[in-house]
Amino acid sequence: MKLPILTIVMTTIFTGTMLTMISSHWLLIWIGLEINMLSIIPILTKNQKPRSTEAATKYFLTQATASMLLMFTIVFNAMHSGQWTTTNIDPNNMIVSLTMIIALTMKLGMTPFHFWVPEVTQGVSLMTGMLLLTWQKLAPISIMMQMFTSINSIILLLIALMSVLVGGWGGLNQTQLRKILAYSSIAHMGWMMAILTFCPSLTMLNLLIYLMLTIIMFTMLNMNTNTTTLTLSNLWNKSPTITMMILISLLSLGGLPPLTGFLPKWVIIQELTKNNNIAMATVMAIMALLNLYFYMRLIYSTSLTLFPTPNNIKMKWQFQPKKRSLFLSPLIILSTLTLPLSPVFSTLN
Amino acid sequence: MPSISINIILAFTAALLGMLMFRSHMMSSLLCLEGMMLSMFILSTLIILNMQFTTSFIMPILLLVFAACEAAIGLALLVTVSNIYGLDHIQNLNLLQC
Numbered sequence: 001m002k003l004p005i006l007t008i009v010m011t012t013i014f015t016g017t018m019l020t021m022i023s024s025h026w027l028l029i030w031i032g033l034e035i036n037m038l039s040i041i042p043i044l045t046k047n048q049k050p051r052s053t054e055a056a057t058k059y060f061l062t063q064a065t066a067s068m069l070l071m072f073t074i075v076f077n078a079m080h081s082g083q084w085t086t087t088n089i090d091p092n093n094m095i096v097s098l099t100m101i102i103a104l105t106m107k108l109g110m111t112p113f114h115f116w117v118p119e120v121t122q123g124v125s126l127m128t129g130m131l132l133l134t135w136q137k138l139a140p141i142s143i144m145m146q147m148f149t150s151i152n153s154i155i156l157l158l159i160a161l162m163s164v165l166v167g168g169w170g171g172l173n174q175t176q177l178r179k180i181l182a183y184s185s186i187a188h189m190g191w192m193m194a195i196l197t198f199c200p201s202l203t204m205l206n207l208l209i210y211l212m213l214t215i216i217m218f219t220m221l222n223m224n225t226n227t228t229t230l231t232l233s234n235l236w237n238k239s240p241t242i243t244m245m246i247l248i249s250l251l252s253l254g255g256l257p258p259l260t261g262f263l264p265k266w267v268i269i270q271e272l273t274k275n276n277n278i279a280m281a282t283v284m285a286i287m288a289l290l291n292l293y294f295y296m297r298l299i300y301s302t303s304l305t306l307f308p309t310p311n312n313i314k315m316k317w318q319f320q321p322k323k324r325s326l327f328l329s330p331l332i333i334l335s336t337l338t339l340p341l342s343p344v345f346s347t348l349n
Numbered sequence: 350m351p352s353i354s355i356n357i358i359l360a361f362t363a364a365l366l367g368m369l370m371f372r373s374h375m376m377s378s379l380l381c382l383e384g385m386m387l388s389m390f391i392l393s394t395l396i397i398l399n400m401q402f403t404t405s406f407i408m409p410i411l412l413l414v415f416a417a418c419e420a421a422i423g424l425a426l427l428v429t430v431s432n433i434y435g436l437d438h439i440q441n442l443n444l445l446q447c
Contacts, residue, residue, distance in 0.1 A: 027408055034415045041422055045429070053429045054442045060426055061378060064419055065368055068385040071412065072361055075393045079354065082400060119445040 001046055012039035013135065020139040024146070026074040026084045030067065033107070033139055037063045043131065044124050055123025059132075062116045066106035073099045086143070089150040097152045101159065107140040110193065111162040114186050118170070121182035126227065129178050130218035133185045134211050141192070141207060145200045153197040157280060163190030164283075168290030175229045177221055180294060181214065184253060187291050194284060195268045198275050205345070206264035212335040213253045213261060216328065220246055223323050229298060233307035237316050245332055247303040252336045254292035259336045267345065354392065361388040375430065375437040379423045386416035 001009075016036030020029050037060070044056040077089055077096050091097055102113075109117040121129045144151065167187025174180045188210045195202045220242050226232045235243050252261035265288060272281040301307060364384030371378045394409045396402075427437055434441040 027411065031415060038418055038422055050433045051444050053433060054444055057426045057430055057442060060423060064382050071389050075389055079396050123445050
């Protein structure tokens, strides 16, 4: 894509999300979401292949339905409460709270509306998939954080639990790395939404750590354009450093203790337990093991074992890496080594 | 709730169900998207006029503008799908299944 057009489209995507995040009037929020959705379609169809078109079509149809549902909720809420601000949605109005949650979880890709996430992430390039799984989550989550007091807690907890289950089980049978990261995104959204009605700053914490880890994973996969487990298993020969970084990033994404990825899971379980939701916390913690299993499978074939290759592949000419890796080192350090900084959170609120 | 609002909400629900359950053509889901937008336009205009919300008079028109942009992108995607597969049948979009 030519650079001026790419700049305009990226600026529009940025503007859409920023517009949603700074407004308190429902119409501007809806407009921001629309601008965001419309301007990411050219990015999805950047390389003109049938898979990209199919991914863009599925993405467009799902997100357009969610936008229209959101508009229905906005107008219905205006009918019943007479105002257009975000913070005054009536939580007792069943239709408004139900359709609001349905519209926003459809935008985020949570169960039961998660079916588009693996397919769309698979059909686009790695960097576009990263944009899809990271930037596109910001606007709907900012809406949910603005109105978290009026969300029906039971429905949201149910959706979050189902997302964690589907994210865990769905990723087990995958060898395509983009689909694995898509199911990881579904599971992490489940963890984020489980704590939203209790303590939204923990949602923000989980979102930040998840964004850093997803950006790291996609950037490292983009360095050698690895899209399947098979190509990833040849990584020990091309860049052993990336192999090691993938090991610790995936372990952090799975939530293992000495790494930062453990912090959100820990505080979410603690907060759920404080609110007498012990069953939910237990089930979510057990289901996180499924996520860890398929990350471990990737690590096993990438870093822990040498995949059997013919001998001529082992003597490879080591070229200089040509792809840019923005902020890779600081992000890796931030997302794997900052667990000792967790007492900082006692200073919040 | 006055019965005209119930009617228009019913129209929206019918368009929503039409969008969610499509049989073969993608064009019908785009038409149902426009149907949802139209019912929302009418509903919001009625509410704003009834409640004398003078500052919100622009809202249905803005809704119309953005829904028109969305329809244009939907049609562009429809044309691209038709270019590749020859038809806009939904069962053609099966390259990406797990």
